Each structure stands twice: as C-alpha cells, then as structure tokens.
Amino acid sequence: MNDTQLDKANIDNLTALWRAMGSEPAGMAGLQASRGWPHRFWFDWDHQPLCEGHELARLPPRAMVPVWTAGSVLERALISQGFDLALEQRAMHLRMDGEGRRPEGGLRLSRVLTPAQAEQWAVLCGRAFGYEVAAATVRRLLGAGGACLLLASREDRPVATALLYHSGEVMGMHQVGVVPELRGQGIAHELMLQLMALAREQGARYLTLQASVAGEGLYRRLGFAPRFSISSYRRG
Known part of the structure; x- marks a missing residue:
C-alpha cells in the first residue's frame, strides 16, 4: 500500500473497531453512532457529508465527532454550531x-x-x-x-x-x-x-495508530510516520 492507501486503512481500522464496540445509524445520512463509550459519532473516511447545522445540533452532549480533513464542510458546520475542539491526534503508520x-x-x-x-x-x-x-x-x-x-x-x-x-x-x-x-x-x-x-x-504488514500529543514523540522514535491530524469536536 502507498501512503494514501494507508491513511484510509488507518481510519477504516479505527471505525471498524468502533463498530465492533457497538454502533448504529444516527439518523443523518452516513453518520454512525457509538452512544456509549467511546461516544463517537462519525462519517467513514470515504463519505463526504453535506452537513445541515440543525442536524448536528441534535447530537447528544457527550458526542465526539472526529474530522479527518482539516477545513472540511463537516468541520466548518461543527464550529458554526458551537462545537469546540476537544481532542487532537496524529494519524501515524509503520511498515513492518x-x-x-x-x-x-x-x-x-x-x-x-x-x-x-x-x-x-x-x-x-x-x-x-x-x-x-x-x-x-x-x-x-x-x-x-x-x-x-x-x-x-x-x-x-x-x-x-x-x-x-x-x-x-x-x-x-x-x-x-x-x-x-x-x-x-x-x-x-x-x-x-x-x-x-x-x-x-x-x-x-502495517501498524496504524492515532497518537496523542503526549505519545507522538515515542512513536516517531520507533519509526512511525506522521501523516495527518484528526480533530474531534464536542459541543461547548
């Protein structure tokens, strides 16, 4: 796999895990919900949502919405509805x-x-x-x-x-x-x-992870390549 394919595989692995933890459709086209821990409401990597602000406003207070692409329609809609940045991570991978x-x-x-x-x-x-x-x-x-x-x-x-x-x-x-x-x-x-x-x-053949700010240095020293930011938003 090339780097772009690995970026998708990274997020596909993460969202497949969330599904295994227990998820359901959230009433908005393409939106999946994990209503218990880890409290994630997400769109898959290859889904480009056309977000209506009033739909996002109905999400429960604990819902964390990850954004895979900075400056996307989703990110702008979340910010316009009063969602604040709650968690920032770095997607990383390592070829074995x-x-x-x-x-x-x-x-x-x-x-x-x-x-x-x-x-x-x-x-x-x-x-x-x-x-x-x-x-x-x-x-x-x-x-x-x-x-x-x-x-x-x-x-x-x-x-x-x-x-x-x-x-x-x-x-x-x-x-x-x-x-x-x-x-x-x-x-x-x-x-x-x-x-x-x-x-x-x-x-x-490949390892993927989503690093916190605290852990990124260790993963870099172990050879993991940093790729892109994952910004997760929660209503303020």
Whole structure:
C-alpha cells in the first residue's frame, strides 16, 4: 500500500473497531453512532457529508465527532454550531519491514479472555486515560474477530493496557496506556516493542495508530510516520 492507501486503512481500522464496540445509524445520512463509550459519532473516511447545522445540533452532549480533513464542510458546520475542539491526534503508520523479536525485559503481556479480566482491563484503562471506560463495551470485544485486548504486568502488577485490532494487512494499535503513577519509567517504550513484535508474529504488514500529543514523540522514535491530524469536536 502507498501512503494514501494507508491513511484510509488507518481510519477504516479505527471505525471498524468502533463498530465492533457497538454502533448504529444516527439518523443523518452516513453518520454512525457509538452512544456509549467511546461516544463517537462519525462519517467513514470515504463519505463526504453535506452537513445541515440543525442536524448536528441534535447530537447528544457527550458526542465526539472526529474530522479527518482539516477545513472540511463537516468541520466548518461543527464550529458554526458551537462545537469546540476537544481532542487532537496524529494519524501515524509503520511498515513492518525486516525481522523483529520480543524485547527482553520485565514486562509480561497477557490476553484478556474472561468477563472478570475485561472488568480489570476497563478499570486500568480508565486510570491510564483519565476517563471512564465501559466494561460492557470491553466485554463485547471479547467475541469480536480481530480484536485482542492485552494487560501488561510488571512483577505481577498490572501497569498498562493495549488493544490490537487486525483488519486486512493492518494492525491498529489502540488504548495503549500506562497508569499515571508509573509513567516515565520506560514502560510505554517496552510495551510498544512487545506489541510491535506480537503484530509481526500475527502477520501484520502495517501498524496504524492515532497518537496523542503526549505519545507522538515515542512513536516517531520507533519509526512511525506522521501523516495527518484528526480533530474531534464536542459541543461547548
């Protein structure tokens, strides 16, 4: 795939994950809704919405609407209806060239397989990201093809979460977070190396993610290429 195709694959992977979490049509042509966590209302990458402001005004207060293209009709309509920028991320990808192996370190990955483990993952992920993560949504992912929920532990203590979502040749990396009290100790770096090795073992040719401002530097150092901004809006 070239870079343009990978840009589409990045967002297609993300929105496929949101669908697996549970979504439904939102009453506006092409608009999909995840009414629980992650509270996203979105148009697919290749859908160009012709937005009516009064339709956007009916979205619930917690709804986050991502914009894939800066300056688009959608972005202008959201701003005109009093939506504020709530989250800015950078779409990034990595081509899985060459060989790789899991790093030797103190971090151990374990797959989430049971409802009780899903509950633990939701609590830990919520702590890492600073917002509530719905355990019911996490449990739904246990039976979703392509989804792999992971807990990272150090000295038998859970310290970080990750979610891999496999679609085609792409492995999307999501919800990679370390609990606040243990940041700055190299856990995120070691976790990413482990995830990259796992993705390679599972046959992924490309990795995609949506980086926060805080995480972008680490991903750049690991070789991920920055591509475009994703701006998410919520009513002010």
